[in-house]
Amino acid sequence: MATAKVGEALRRLGIGDEATRVYLALLELAPVRLSRIGTAAGLDDTQLAAAYGELVDAGLASAPVDGRDAIAPLPPAAGLQILSRHRAAELDASCVTVAGAFDAFRRQRLAEFKDDLVEVVTGEEIGPRLRQAWDSAREQICQFDSPPYFPIPTATDEALATLARGVTQRVVYSRESLEFPGNLTQSIEPCIAAGEQARVVPSVPVKLVIIDDAYALVSLSIKEVDVHHTMLVVQPCGLFAALVALFEQTWQSALPFHGPPHRPHRLLPADRRLLSLLAGGVSDDDIAKEIGISRRTLFRRVEVLMARLGAATRFQMALQAQRRGWL
CATH class of the missing domain: 3.30.870.10 (Endonuclease Chain A)
Structure with a gap:
């Protein structure tokens, strides 16, 4: 697909210009270190950190542990669902x-x-x-x-x-x-x-x-x-x-x-634990402490689960998770 069309599609979904340039560079060069992506996109370290962070938050790119890690775009289905929901x-x-x-x-x-x-x-x-x-x-x-x-x-x-x-x-x-x-x-x-x-x-x-x-x-x-x-x-x-x-x-x-429940699908134990805590009415702060993550990471994981389930709200997520046998 033409680079210009991909860039325009990302902008319509709310991705900024600098993050779009980083994503296009990822598609061309990944897997690669983050510093090389910055060079290809023409961004300094500060601009690169903000732009790449935007892609990570949107579920479109992997998060590096340190500067030596190779980075790559993630399968976009869940991330695109999140972006679409925001634009809705x-x-x-x-x-x-x-x-x-x-x-x-x-x-x-x-x-x-x-x-x-x-x-x-x-x-x-x-x-x-x-x-x-x-x-x-x-x-x-x-x-x-x-x-x-x-x-x-x-x-x-x-x-x-x-x-x-x-x-x-x-x-x-x-x-x-x-x-x-x-x-x-x-x-x-x-x-x-x-x-x-x-x-x-x-x-x-x-x-x-x-x-x-x-x-x-x-x-x-x-x-x-x-x-x-x-x-x-x-x-x-x-x-x-x-x-x-x-x-x-x-x-x-x-x-x-769709009527009677679907057969259970594969779910990571950590995500099953997260869904169980949410369904039990535990607060976001307590859930984050319980499973050892930040609130920001918790919200990102909840959004990815909602996208996988085709849910626009936490109520819909719980309903669909129960119907799939995840709870």
Whole structure:
């Protein structure tokens, strides 16, 4: 691959110019001593130390014990995951903005909205409208799922029937969905086995169902579902587009959920010990003392483990580690 393209890709991931020059020199010369890399990159000792430290922190290069050690680039998969996650901060901010826009809409505009773009459905009317939504889907259903649930005894059967006729279903479950009594074995796993694409996050901002590009069903908030039994039916408009964007951004950051646990994979004893301490609620300072590393090294190892597991948060890391048999 052309050097210019590699350099541009690294800069887009947030790697500085001097660190990029060092990485390109590594690709050309490694394994080699650090001093020779500095000469090739045209950097003095101070600049070289900072630039190479940036690569080590990003998981892209090995850390030398002393100046006599040869250095080399590391396999980049975990490091690139870390860099990508850091750059995803802007997407997270976008999610907050969209959710805030909907909340402002609810507070300021709902009472005066008089046309057919938004319909308010309450009480016993909710169940039939949900069934109608599943029956009307032709291509795709996108959903945020979380308790409390409106009592529809046939909900799982209707979801399975929809999957059976070829409708794609993408569902983002909250942690509470997995913990709700009987929900995992009686509803979630049967739907995944039938072809549903499922992901999980600690919590979802609203209960939401998007039917094709036709309309969305959305609650005013998680708590208000139970208190007011109120649902909005949103036709294509600016609010509908915002809800679609909110779902897609949340889907991208959610952890894939594949039903029954995977077979255990190889894990170093030190990393297993680290995961066990984290899962036990031990503080970062105490973990660092227990295994004899600095806080900075601890954070770096946690980020590498999160990247290996495809997790964006420590909650997701613990969930995926448990499913893989690492805990």
